[in-house]
Each structure stands twice: as C-alpha cells, then as structure tokens.
Amino acid sequence: MKNIAFSSWDGKIIDNRKGASSKAKKAEPLFPRLRTGESPAAVMAWNGLVLTDSKQDVLSLTVRYLNEARKISCGECSVCMLGIDTLLDMINSLAAGESSKTIIADMNNVAKQAAANSKCAFGQTVFTPVIDALKYFKADFQALAKGERSIDDSSYEVTVTAPCVNACPASLDIPGYIELIRNGRFAESLELIRRQCVMPGTIGRACTHPCEEACVRAGLDEPLAIRLLKRAAADQEQETGAAVPKTPVAEKNENVAVIGSGPAGLAAAYRLRRKGYGVTIFEALPRVGGMVAAGIPEYRVPDEVLNHEVDVIKRSGVKIKMNSRIDKLDMKAFEKKGFKAVFVAVGAHEGNAMGVEGEEQKCEGLVDGVEFLRDMNLGNPVKPKKKVVVIGGGNVALDCARSCKRLGFANVEIIYRRTRKEMPAGAEEVEAALEEGVKITYLAAPVKIIADKGKFKAVECRKMKLGAPDESGRRRPVPVKGSEYQVKADMIIPAIGQKPVLPVVSGTKKLATTSWGTIKADPDTFETSVRGLFAGGDCVLGPATLIEALDAGNRVAESIDAYLNGRRPEVEKLSFEGVDLARQRNRGFVVKAAAADAGMMDAKERASGFEEAENGFSPAQAMDEAKRCLRCYRLVVWNEA
Ligand code: SF4
Ligand code: SF4
Structure with a gap:
C-alpha cells in the first residue's frame, strides 16, 4: 500500500509532503480505495482530501470536483449551486489574472457560507475538501493567478454514492x-x-x-x-x-437466450432488450418469476404485483416461453437458432438434505421447504394437519411456517440450531411469525427422523449451545451430550438452504462448477468456462437475496453487451469497504422525526388467509x-x- 503524502480525511491532518513522519504512519485514514486494495494517487471527497502522490495536481482536481458537484446540486435550495458556481467563477478569475489580493480568503468564505447554509447533507459536505485544498494547497491557487500553473481536469474518475x-x-x-x-x-x-x-x-x-x-x-x-x-x-x-412509458429501442441484430425467469433472468432480459437485443426467456415452470413465483407466498408478494412486473417486461419486447425446462443445453443448437449468447439464471431450487438418520427413507410427511412452497404457489398446497415442524432459521423456513399457519395447521414449530440473534431470516419476518402464533425453539437440531409404516411420526432433536464463531462470523452450534428429545408431529419441513439443478451443457467445453454445486463464473464478466455462456444469480452465488440476484442480472446484461461488442465490461474500481460513509465533518441541524409506519394487518386476521x-x-x-x-x-x- 502506498504511503500517505497528504490527508485531511475526517479533519485529521497528515502532511508528509516534506518527508514522512513516524507519527503519520500510525494514523492511516480509512478513505475510498481501489478494489485491489491499492490507494488511488489522489482522492477528493465529502470527508477530505487524500494524496498518496505529492505531485498530484490539487488545483485541477478541485476544478473537476466542483464541476462534478455542480451536476449533483439539485437547485432546490440553490445554496450549494450558487456556492459552486461562485467558486468556479473565482477560479476562472484567478486563471485570467483578474483576481483581487483577498480572493483565496474570499473563496474560503464562500465555501464555508455555502456549506453552513445548505439544506441537505450533500451541500453541507461537498465544500469540505475544497476548504482543505484552499488552506493546505494555497500556493497552487496563487501560482494560477501568477500564470505559473494551468488547469487540466480531464484525467480524473468520478464515483457518486451515498451510505x-x-x-x-x-x-x-x-x-x-x-x-x-x-x-x-x-x-x-x-x-x-x-x-x-x-x-x-x-x-x-x-x-x-x-x-x-x-x-x-x-x-x-x-x-x-x-x-x-x-x-x-x-x-x-x-x-x-x-x-x-415505452422506451423506444434501436433494434440490434443479435439475439440472447436467458434460461430462468427469476429476478436475475428478468433483470438481464429487460436490460438487454432496452439495449435493442432480441431476448427469449426459457422458463421451466408454468409461472414466470423464479423464486418470487415459486418460493414467496402471496401474503408477502401478491400475484397481481408480480404479474404487473412481468407484463412491463413483456411489453418491452422480451419473449417468454413457459414450461420450457432446459435440462440439456446444447450450445451449438442455440447458436443455430440465432442466439449469440446464453445466460443461465436457473436459481437454486433444490433443498439441501439435513443429513440425519432416517431421512433417506423419504417417508410420507417429510416435505422439503422449497418443494412445499412451490407446490403451494402453483396451486397444490399440502392438506393441513395437526402439527408441523419446520427445520431452519432462514426466510424459506419462516415462509413455510407462516404459510402452514395460513393453510390451517393447528401447531407450527420452527426448530433452529442457534439463537434468534443468529437467525438469517429478517427480524420483521421473525416478529410477524411469532405474532401469528408460530412457536420457535432455539438451540436445537434434528438428529433422526422417526417414521412408522412409511409415515413420518416424530423427529429426534438434540439441544445445542453456542461455541466459537465459525467462518460466517456467527457462533457455531455445539451439541449438548445426552440432551436428545423427541418432537411428535404429522409433518416435517426441512428448510436449511438450497442448491441449483444445473443443465448439462453439450456441444462445447465442459461447464466448470464449484464444490458447492454452483457454476464457476468470472466475478467481473460472469462468463463461464464455455464461450458465450454466462451465469449469474443463485446458481452462481448460492441462495442469495432477491436484490443480489437482480443485481447480478443487471451486470450480466452489461457484460453480454460488452461481449457482443468485443470489449470488456466496465466494472466499478473504487471500494468503500471500511469507510464510514455516514460520517460527515459538517452536519446541519436535523429535526428529529420518527419514520412513517405503514402498519400490518392484525396478526389473527392475517394468519387466517393469504391476503397481503x-x-x-x-x-x-x-x-x-x-x-x-x-x-x-x-x-x-x-x-x-
Ligand atoms: S442515507 Fe438515509 S437520509 Fe441519507 S440519502 Fe440515504 S435514505 Fe436519505
Ligand atoms: S433494493 Fe433493497 S437494498 Fe436496495 S434500496 Fe431497495 S430496499 Fe434497499
């Protein structure tokens, strides 16, 4: 990592321009770095100015920074816009040799006043590094006035984000x-x-x-x-x-095939279509939406909401072929049909086995979580019985348990091997399940399925205690010796994670996969070991969130577009890892106000049906x-x- 030449990050000054001091080395600031871990040569941002190369041209950097800031200024309160324009005018006066002796002090005042009077956090913070530049690089601005410096603000990169x-x-x-x-x-x-x-x-x-x-x-x-x-x-x-609104697209000649219509597939299809490509989605099920259609119960996402989104995508010109499972993916056949690229977005729709004794018997009443939800969402729900036990602590487990309540099971119990704190399911989901009458037993795990004449009767569980953290950072569940007990029930639903069912690729190189059974794809380009074949979403990431899958689809679309145009996709080079984006050196007065609450249906009422x-x-x-x-x-x- 490069040494800091100058930093005003977070208001702490490190100035090594005349040689590094040992004191400065201790105070390495956490500022935006490259994804490679390297430090950029110069960074000008909301929390300060950092140089790792003392020869960087702070004057040109400031001009580019102000010009970029001008684009974000919304003009609603006009204060920051006026401040930015005034500062740029003053720099022009400096360059033209028309400035007064006090111009740098005047610029400083303009920046400070604009920051103090801006109504939003952008305006309050945007002047911070400019004030630092005027203070610590005053000589550069003075040199401009003397005609000893010129401005070239063309070589910088720009990133805009928010916490x-x-x-x-x-x-x-x-x-x-x-x-x-x-x-x-x-x-x-x-x-x-x-x-x-x-x-x-x-x-x-x-x-x-x-x-x-x-x-x-x-x-x-x-x-x-x-x-x-x-x-x-x-x-x-x-x-x-x-x-x-229909966005007209300039049609392109190339066609792209998308296998799977979950968030990743739909996002990629829509984006590619808007770029003008012909796009056809092949969906195995009779419903479009992947995990949203087959895995999320109606009380969370009503059918009409999903149908509306699919309509928007179809209206953009994306073709969708349902009931079109592709178990064997013959790349040559796809090529012959005119597809120049194929995106595999088949999700992760097969439940993981619990790996406990008796599970292999596949007795009646043992139903995998994703299968349970899929059957229910496709119109074949299980018949309610007296008691059901759901194994797992993720959203699929919660969806199964809350759905069982709605289907009419009298007793619904979730068994989870850690505590509530470690549960991967969203806190609101857990809260809602408890309100609806779902029982959650923490620190217990199944060890044996007990069946009689092919019918599930009970699950033997063992109590757990928390040990040291595992690779996920959560404390590892450790079995408590001799603590076995039985839970009698009519049905058991394991929901402990999913894996993808991948198509067999033929007519080309072998598709490389990981030991987790997911597809190996380049993290930047999403290209697989097979040329022209891209993969993203849960079949690469493993079960991820909907928005992570959707983001993968967006990025795959950009990558396929780049591939079809013979270039590499653009990827974000800057990383904010470890950077406190919420921190700002100058914050205006914030009137405290609680967030608006949209509310939920009464727990009893909502648990009696599948209404949103x-x-x-x-x-x-x-x-x-x-x-x-x-x-x-x-x-x-x-x-x-
Ligand atoms: S961090 Fe919160 S307050 Fe700030 S821009 Fe985002 S949503 Fe708004
Ligand atoms: S997609 Fe999810 S993470 Fe992104 S802004 Fe919306 S709610 Fe937040």
Whole structure:
C-alpha cells in the first residue's frame, strides 16, 4: 500500500509532503480505495482530501470536483449551486489574472457560507475538501493567478454514492428516487428505480433492505423507510393504471437466450432488450418469476404485483416461453437458432438434505421447504394437519411456517440450531411469525427422523449451545451430550438452504462448477468456462437475496453487451469497504422525526388467509416520509495513478 503524502480525511491532518513522519504512519485514514486494495494517487471527497502522490495536481482536481458537484446540486435550495458556481467563477478569475489580493480568503468564505447554509447533507459536505485544498494547497491557487500553473481536469474518475446506495446490492439511486417522491413525482421516481430494479413492487415488499441499516438517519432517529417508498412508487403505477412509458429501442441484430425467469433472468432480459437485443426467456415452470413465483407466498408478494412486473417486461419486447425446462443445453443448437449468447439464471431450487438418520427413507410427511412452497404457489398446497415442524432459521423456513399457519395447521414449530440473534431470516419476518402464533425453539437440531409404516411420526432433536464463531462470523452450534428429545408431529419441513439443478451443457467445453454445486463464473464478466455462456444469480452465488440476484442480472446484461461488442465490461474500481460513509465533518441541524409506519394487518386476521400482510404508504404518507431524507450524496473524484 502506498504511503500517505497528504490527508485531511475526517479533519485529521497528515502532511508528509516534506518527508514522512513516524507519527503519520500510525494514523492511516480509512478513505475510498481501489478494489485491489491499492490507494488511488489522489482522492477528493465529502470527508477530505487524500494524496498518496505529492505531485498530484490539487488545483485541477478541485476544478473537476466542483464541476462534478455542480451536476449533483439539485437547485432546490440553490445554496450549494450558487456556492459552486461562485467558486468556479473565482477560479476562472484567478486563471485570467483578474483576481483581487483577498480572493483565496474570499473563496474560503464562500465555501464555508455555502456549506453552513445548505439544506441537505450533500451541500453541507461537498465544500469540505475544497476548504482543505484552499488552506493546505494555497500556493497552487496563487501560482494560477501568477500564470505559473494551468488547469487540466480531464484525467480524473468520478464515483457518486451515498451510505444507503453503497449498502444496496443493486446501487439504486435512493436519494434520487426519494426526492422525486417528496415532490409527488411518483412516475419519474419509478422510472429512476426501474433503471436498476425491474421488479420495484416485489423488491419494495420482499427486499431485506440493507440500505436502511446504513441510512444516516439510523444514527439520528430512525432510518428512512426506503423499501416501502420504493413500493409506494410501484403501487402508484399499479393503482392508477398508469401506462408504463415505452422506451423506444434501436433494434440490434443479435439475439440472447436467458434460461430462468427469476429476478436475475428478468433483470438481464429487460436490460438487454432496452439495449435493442432480441431476448427469449426459457422458463421451466408454468409461472414466470423464479423464486418470487415459486418460493414467496402471496401474503408477502401478491400475484397481481408480480404479474404487473412481468407484463412491463413483456411489453418491452422480451419473449417468454413457459414450461420450457432446459435440462440439456446444447450450445451449438442455440447458436443455430440465432442466439449469440446464453445466460443461465436457473436459481437454486433444490433443498439441501439435513443429513440425519432416517431421512433417506423419504417417508410420507417429510416435505422439503422449497418443494412445499412451490407446490403451494402453483396451486397444490399440502392438506393441513395437526402439527408441523419446520427445520431452519432462514426466510424459506419462516415462509413455510407462516404459510402452514395460513393453510390451517393447528401447531407450527420452527426448530433452529442457534439463537434468534443468529437467525438469517429478517427480524420483521421473525416478529410477524411469532405474532401469528408460530412457536420457535432455539438451540436445537434434528438428529433422526422417526417414521412408522412409511409415515413420518416424530423427529429426534438434540439441544445445542453456542461455541466459537465459525467462518460466517456467527457462533457455531455445539451439541449438548445426552440432551436428545423427541418432537411428535404429522409433518416435517426441512428448510436449511438450497442448491441449483444445473443443465448439462453439450456441444462445447465442459461447464466448470464449484464444490458447492454452483457454476464457476468470472466475478467481473460472469462468463463461464464455455464461450458465450454466462451465469449469474443463485446458481452462481448460492441462495442469495432477491436484490443480489437482480443485481447480478443487471451486470450480466452489461457484460453480454460488452461481449457482443468485443470489449470488456466496465466494472466499478473504487471500494468503500471500511469507510464510514455516514460520517460527515459538517452536519446541519436535523429535526428529529420518527419514520412513517405503514402498519400490518392484525396478526389473527392475517394468519387466517393469504391476503397481503403488510400495508403500503398512501401517496401523502410517502411524500411525508420522503421529506425525512437528508440527501447524503457522497461525491468522490479521484485519480488512480
Ligand atoms: S437520509 Fe436519505 S440519502 Fe441519507 S442515507 Fe438515509 S435514505 Fe440515504
Ligand atoms: S433494493 Fe433493497 S437494498 Fe436496495 S434500496 Fe431497495 S430496499 Fe434497499
């Protein structure tokens, strides 16, 4: 890693321009670095200025930074826009040799006043590194006035993010779509969301919303209801029956095949179609949507929401062939049909075995979680019995248990080997399940399936205690000797993870896979070992979140487009790992306000059927909630070397 030549990051000054001091080495700041782990030569951003190469041209960097900041300034309060324009004018005066003696002090005042009076976090932070540059690189600005320096701001790279955006796997422009909602511009907000998320109604309901944990307001009062705001934009379109605007595309000659219609497949298909490619999706099931259609119960994502999203995709010109399972993928045959690239997005639809004694008998009453949900969603639910035991602590286990309640099982018990704290399921899902009467037994794991005449009768469990953390960082469950006990039930649903069922590729090289049974694909290009064959989503990542799968689809589309045009896809080079994006050196006064609550149906009522459990925001509620957003855009202008 390169040494710091200068840093004002977080207001802590390290100045090694005249030689490194041992003190400076101890205080290595956490600023945006390259994904390779290397430090860029220069970084100018919301929290300071960092140079690892003292020869970097801070003057040109500042000019580029201000020009980029001008593009983000929304003009709503006009303060930062005026400040940026004034500073750029003053730099022009310096370059023209027309400035007064006090110009650098005047520039400093302009920047400070603009920061102090800006109404959003962007305006409050954007001047921070400019003030640092004026203070610590004053000589460079003076040299410009003397005609000893010139400006060349062409060689920099630009990254714009926000704490919430950086946490969203699909990097949605969250402050952007929230701002449009605040102004009642729901259709434009949805259009902006759709650029990165083609399933806004589904994701607005079922996303695990890591963005909200990262929201700056989480540290002040309550995070913005980012997920529900996205749902509000989607609901508005559906409720008002607004026509989805058709974006004309310049047609291209190439066709792409997509195998699987889950979030990854749909996202890639839509994006490729909008670039003008002919796209055909091959779906094995009689319903489109992959895990959303076959794995998420209606009370979380109603059918009409998914159907609307699929309609939008179809209207863009994507062809979808249902009941078209592709077990054998003959690349030559696809090529003959005119497909220049194939994207495998088959998801992970086969449940993992528990690996316990008696499981191999496959007795009646032992039903895998994904199979249970698939049958239910395709219209063949199991007949309710008295008691069901669900094994696992993820969202699939929770979906199975809550669905069993709705199907009419009298007793539903989840058995999970760790504690509630380690449960991978979303906290809201766990809370809702408990409210609906699902019993959760923690620190227990199945060891034996007990059946009689081919029928499931009971599961033998063993108590667990928590040991040292495992590779996932969660504390490992350790069996308690001699603690075995039996749980009698009519049915058992193991839901302990899934794996993909991959098509057999023929007519070309072998498809490389991992020891987990997933496809090996290049993390940047998503290309597999087979030329022209791309893979992404759960069949590469293993069971991931919906938004992670959807993001993979977006990126695969970019990669296929690059491949068909004989270039490499562009990938984000900058990493914010370890960087506190919520931190800012200058924050305005924030009036505290709790997040709007859309509410849920009464627990008893919702557990009696499959009606949507969670309410959405009304337009007025959404606009009010959107007002809480602080608009924390973080601009980074940087130079790799
Ligand atoms: S306040 Fe708005 S911009 Fe800031 S982190 Fe939260 S949602 Fe994102
Ligand atoms: S997709 Fe999920 S993570 Fe991204 S902004 Fe929406 S709710 Fe947040």
